[in-house]
Amino acid sequence: MIMNNSKDKLAQAQRLVALRHSKGLTAAQLAQAMTEAGAKVSRGAISNWERGTNGIVSSKLPTLARILGCSEGYLLRGDINTDTSANVDNTTPNSKGSHAIQEDNKQAIMKKTDDNTDKSQEAHKKDISQNVTLAVPTETHPTKQQDESQATQVTADSHINSPNKAKDGKTMSELKKSDKLQNVCYDIRGPLLKAANKMEAEGQRILKLNVGNPAPFGFDAPHEILRDVAMNLPDAIGYSDSQGVFSARKAVLQYYQAKGLLSAVDVRDVYLGNGVSELIVMTMQALMSDGDEVLIPMPDYPLWTAAANLAGGTAVHYRCNEEDNWHPDIEDIKSKITSKTKGIVIINPNNPTGALYTDELLEQIIEVAIQHDLVIMADEIYDRVLYDDMTHTPMSTLTDQVLILSYSGLSKSHRIAGFRAGWMMVSGKKQHATDFIEGLDMLASMRLCSNVPGQYAIQTAMGGYQSMKELTSTKGRLFKQRELTISRLNAIPGISCTMPQGAFYCFPKMDPAIYPVENDMEFMMDLLVAEKVLMVQGTGFNWDAPDHFRVVFLPNLDELENAMDRLDRFFAKKRKQYGTDKIKDAQVKDTQASKPETLEA
Numbered sequence: 001m002i003m004n005n006s007k008d009k010l011a012q013a014q015r016l017v018a019l020r021h022s023k024g025l026t027a028a029q030l031a032q033a034m035t036e037a038g039a040k041v042s043r044g045a046i047s048n049w050e051r052g053t054n055g056i057v058s059s060k061l062p063t064l065a066r067i068l069g070c071s072e073g074y075l076l077r078g079d080i081n082t083d084t085s086a087n088v089d090n091t092t093p094n095s096k097g098s099h100a101i102q103e104d105n106k107q108a109i110m111k112k113t114d115d116n117t118d119k120s121q122e123a124h125k126k127d128i129s130q131n132v133t134l135a136v137p138t139e140t141h142p143t144k145q146q147d148e149s150q151a152t153q154v155t156a157d158s159h160i161n162s163p164n165k166a167k168d169g170k171t172m173s174e175l176k177k178s179d180k181l182q183n184v185c186y187d188i189r190g191p192l193l194k195a196a197n198k199m200e201a202e203g204q205r206i207l208k209l210n211v212g213n214p215a216p217f218g219f220d221a222p223h224e225i226l227r228d229v230a231m232n233l234p235d236a237i238g239y240s241d242s243q244g245v246f247s248a249r250k251a252v253l254q255y256y257q258a259k260g261l262l263s264a265v266d267v268r269d270v271y272l273g274n275g276v277s278e279l280i281v282m283t284m285q286a287l288m289s290d291g292d293e294v295l296i297p298m299p300d301y302p303l304w305t306a307a308a309n310l311a312g313g314t315a316v317h318y319r320c321n322e323e324d325n326w327h328p329d330i331e332d333i334k335s336k337i338t339s340k341t342k343g344i345v346i347i348n349p350n351n352p353t354g355a356l357y358t359d360e361l362l363e364q365i366i367e368v369a370i371q372h373d374l375v376i377m378a379d380e381i382y383d384r385v386l387y388d389d390m391t392h393t394p395m396s397t398l399t400d401q402v403l404i405l406s407y408s409g410l411s412k413s414h415r416i417a418g419f420r421a422g423w424m425m426v427s428g429k430k431q432h433a434t435d436f437i438e439g440l441d442m443l444a445s446m447r448l449c450s451n452v453p454g455q456y457a458i459q460t461a462m463g464g465y466q467s468m469k470e471l472t473s474t475k476g477r478l479f480k481q482r483e484l485t486i487s488r489l490n491a492i493p494g495i496s497c498t499m500p501q502g503a504f505y506c507f508p509k510m511d512p513a514i515y516p517v518e519n520d521m522e523f524m525m526d527l528l529v530a531e532k533v534l535m536v537q538g539t540g541f542n543w544d545a546p547d548h549f550r551v552v553f554l555p556n557l558d559e560l561e562n563a564m565d566r567l568d569r570f571f572a573k574k575r576k577q578y579g580t581d582k583i584k585d586a587q588v589k590d591t592q593a594s595k596p597e598t599l600e601a
């Protein structure tokens with residue numbers, strides 16, 4: 001028998017999904033139950049296991065099996081004959097013996113197929129599973145020579161190195177990714193994108209509404225920036241100071257000073273990075289010891305969560321309320337603070353919701369941070385992408401009573417994401433933070449410096465004419481694209497979307513009464529295969545229910561119209577499939593009535 005590790009992982013993944021469903025748990029609830037039981041995992045780790053991206057970690061297996069009421073052997077290999085009694089938790093009213101679960105399992109999987117009476121749907125499912133299979137990172141497959149005894153050692157436990165024979169006959173251990181990555185999940189470039197890339201390689205054309213990268217959508221970078229970077233190239237050949245070139249850091253400082261920066265800062269307080277991304281990872285590495293917690297919005301820009309978990313900390317998500325224009329819920333923030341909480345992340349304007357926060361709300365967050373001595377990390381990368389004459393208030397201009405780390409860069413405002421030009425400024429209360437700042441300096445030195453040609457874009461970009469204003473004004477391209485996207489989404493029965501006030505994203509809701517979606521990634525995969533539109537599912541932004549998705553409205557009006565036509569068709573088909581097209585008149589009207597007023601326009 002030849003053991004196929006990739007197939008094992010997928011089978012393991014299917015068992016896990018079915019067991020979790022049979023227990024009536026969401027992935028987030030399962031992660032929480034495991035963490036409470038002493039086996040810390042993130043929702044992202046569960047997602048990785050359920051997709052077969054990672055095998056279940058051996059150290060978490062006993063707790064997982066206990067919570068799911070099955071044997072470890074069943075979870076790992078689908079063993080039916082093992083004596084499972086030792087591992088079955090019969091104490092909970094819901095718990096079932098493993099054989100019962102196995103039956104539930106099979107029935108759940110079979111039911112899924114039976115329910116699918118529509119032949120074309122069936123074809124889609126096949127396509128999807130093909131794509132998903134191919135989307136799983138390539139594994140080292142056992143060779144033909146591998147005998148059965150060897151193969152049986154290749155358990156689905158990804159952390160037991162398993163012997164493989166290479167073509168030259170030498171035995172090799174399978175090279176596994178580090179345990180540190182178990183809790184890391186970054187779906188913006190995850191399985192859906194891999195499937196889309198594969199479809200593109202086969203010659204299909206995909207409408208991509210999935211990443212906030214302006215350049216491919218025809219947003220030109222300001223000519224002056226390109227010219228200045230080119231002019232400075234001869235000076236940008238060697239490493240720079242690890243925090244960045246002086247002139248660029250000074251310009252960053254002056255940008256915040258002109259906006260009313262409250263505390264005294266110096267060029268030494270500014271760090272240039274390979275985009276904000278690198279600085280987020282650096283901050284989390286410098287800040288978080290094992291077990292420390294950081295408050296991160298839900299939904300979030302998922303790098304924040306991934307970086308906190310990668311650093312050994314725990315991302316604790318606070319809720320942003322859709323009914324309140326996606327503003328952070330202050331009471332929820334307060335309720336989630338513990339003795340381990342080190343800081344709070346604010347993304348303003350927000351990705352993925354497009355929300356812009358009021359000064360009053362920011363003041364409330366500052367109050368909480370002062371009370372609990374939290375570091376505020378303000379991700380303000382969209383501070384210049386604003387609609388409707390709105391203004392943005394930088395966190396650093398509102399207080400000097402706590403340590404504030406402000407992040408921004410030129411990827412969005414100046415459409416030069418590829419230059420990797422970002423910065424972080426340290427302001428506010430710093431006396432108590434000398435050791436942490438030393439950590440930041442150490443990490444900045446370890447990577448020597450950020451991309452030096454990109455640093456030369458910064459001084460030019462900080463002042464002078466800002467072409468983004470033109471793009472977001474009522475006559476501008478981004479404004480028109482936002483209007484079209486939001487009005488078309490809100491015209492779809494059972495879909496509602498708040499109006500973004502900044503950035504170029506929106507985060508529409510699918511009414512669960514009309515679209516009872518169980519797995520939003522699968523749902524988005526269906527959309528990709530059926531309509532060739534690529535978007536990221538809401539749980540990819542650490543949202544805790546499978547009822548949202550993110551739309552990037554960077555494509556031009558024609559492309560957006562086209563994408564919205566396809567969405568219309570897809571959602572109509574789904575309503576039919578769910579049998580909710582009939583309740584349209586009664587229920588959908590209710591949904592429409594509760595849509596925000598701004599969307600009527």
Ligand SMILES: Cc1ncc(COP(=O)(O)O)c(C=O)c1O
Pocket residue numbers: 212274275276277278301347350351379381408409410411417420421422
């Ligand atoms: C909120 C947020 N922060 C940070 C980043 C990373 O930006 P950069 O290109 O500067 O690494 C992004 C990119 O989409 C973002 O949306």
